[in-house]
Amino acid sequence: MTTAASGFEPRVFSGIQPSGNVHLGNYLGAIKRFVAMQESHNCVYCVVDLHAVTVWQDPIVLRQKTREVTAAFLAAGIDPSKHIVFNQSQVKEHAELAWLFNCVARMGWLSRMTQFKDKAGKNRENASVGLFAYPSLMAADILAYRATHVPVGEDQKQHLELTRDIAQKFNMDFAGEIDRLGLGLGPDKAYFPLPEPLITGAATRVMSLRDGSKKMSSSDASDLSRLNLTDDVDELAKKVRKAKTDANPLPESLDDLVDRPEARNLINIYSGLSDQAPQDVLTEFAGADFSKFKPALADLAVATLSPITLEMRRLMDDTDHVDAVLRHGAEQARVLAQPVLRDVKAIFGFVS
Numbered sequence: 001m002t003t004a005a006s007g008f009e010p011r012v013f014s015g016i017q018p019s020g021n022v023h024l025g026n027y028l029g030a031i032k033r034f035v036a037m038q039e040s041h042n043c044v045y046c047v048v049d050l051h052a053v054t055v056w057q058d059p060i061v062l063r064q065k066t067r068e069v070t071a072a073f074l075a076a077g078i079d080p081s082k083h084i085v086f087n088q089s090q091v092k093e094h095a096e097l098a099w100l101f102n103c104v105a106r107m108g109w110l111s112r113m114t115q116f117k118d119k120a121g122k123n124r125e126n127a128s129v130g131l132f133a134y135p136s137l138m139a140a141d142i143l144a145y146r147a148t149h150v151p152v153g154e155d156q157k158q159h160l161e162l163t164r165d166i167a168q169k170f171n172m173d174f175a176g177e178i179d180r181l182g183l184g185l186g187p188d189k190a191y192f193p194l195p196e197p198l199i200t201g202a203a204t205r206v207m208s209l210r211d212g213s214k215k216m217s218s219s220d221a222s223d224l225s226r227l228n229l230t231d232d233v234d235e236l237a238k239k240v241r242k243a244k245t246d247a248n249p250l251p252e253s254l255d256d257l258v259d260r261p262e263a264r265n266l267i268n269i270y271s272g273l274s275d276q277a278p279q280d281v282l283t284e285f286a287g288a289d290f291s292k293f294k295p296a297l298a299d300l301a302v303a304t305l306s307p308i309t310l311e312m313r314r315l316m317d318d319t320d321h322v323d324a325v326l327r328h329g330a331e332q333a334r335v336l337a338q339p340v341l342r343d344v345k346a347i348f349g350f351v352s
């Protein structure tokens with residue numbers, strides 16, 4: 001079977017913003033899957049600091065959070081000696097390609113992005129231009145490596161579709177020049193692959209522990225709404241104990257969780273942490289009250305997350321090592337991104 005990415009060397013790209021606490025949603029929706037993909041793919045994992053500054057960041061906190069996300073990557077098991085780990089601002093090709101993609105993307109496409117609408121809120125006039133153009137930068141992040149696969153949480157699906165739209169429009173608008181320069185790949189002689197989003201598993205949308213209708217998020221004002229990778233054992237246990245639930249015992253079937261978002265969320269979290277299917281978790285706990293299920297979930301969260309937290313703390317005390325990983329990763333990333341930028345500029349018709 002040919003896919004939109006066939007003809008291209010398989011490569012994974014994904015990123016996390018250093019803009020808040022790294023939480024369980026980031027871990028289950030993204031980082032845990034980044035780790036798994038290392039076995040089968042060449043991977044490029046990025047701390048996307050240029051994305052973070054689309055909303056205000058205190059410079060001192062940004063530096064600390066950049067190291068914290070990097071520490072989370074390494075502590076969770078990403079191996080920087082086999083794959084590329086770096087922060088986005090050290091590789092200027094991201095910003096350069098994003099500008100060119102701003103000239104490919106259409107205002108109408110970006111205006112439809114729900115994340116912009118959510119984050120800009122009612123005060124749209126006061127949102128940064130960068131927040132509006134965020135998806136062009138995300139397309140540049142991925143396509144600077146001609147990446148074919150992008151593991152993300154469900155909330156990034158719309159941005160991934162926009163990346164594909166940008167790649168497709170570029171391939172079509174410049175098909176003649178791509179062909180003339182002999183730069184196309186695959187059956188369609190395209191320059192960019194159409195990257196495949198990888199949104200799989202029960203925990204692609206981890207919800208707030210305080211409100212099952214809201215995504216777990218670093219910008220939620222309530223710290224009780226999320227498990228942070230920096231939480232200690234007592235905090236993890238307390239947050240699971242205080243998680244909102246309902247008064248009914250757990251049912252036997254997933255169908256009976258349809259109108260119980262908080263209960264469904266806790267089952268999905270258990271499933272994501274234990275690598276069991278949600279139905280298997282229910283089968284194990286069917287008929288149990290939350291007074292029995294929550295301690296089991298807390299134990300599982302502590303057993304899974306605490307070793308990562310401990311290693312993150314150790315790494316965050318060794319900023320020289322973390323910074324060296326990022327510098328080395330940036331050098332490797334540049335080796336991949338520079339030729340792509342050279343090609344794209346030639347395709348656009350810039351004289352060099």
Ligand code: AQP
Nearest residue numbers: 016017025026029030152153204205206216217218219
């Ligand atoms: N709740 C979530 N469930 C599953 N996956 C999630 N991701 C984020 N939240 C959840 C995934 O984590 C990756 C990195 O996310 P990001 O750093 O780009 O930022 P975000 O999605 O904006 O994270 P937050 O915490 O929700 O921050 P705010 O509230 O400030 O926007 C992505 O793959 C994302 O899908």
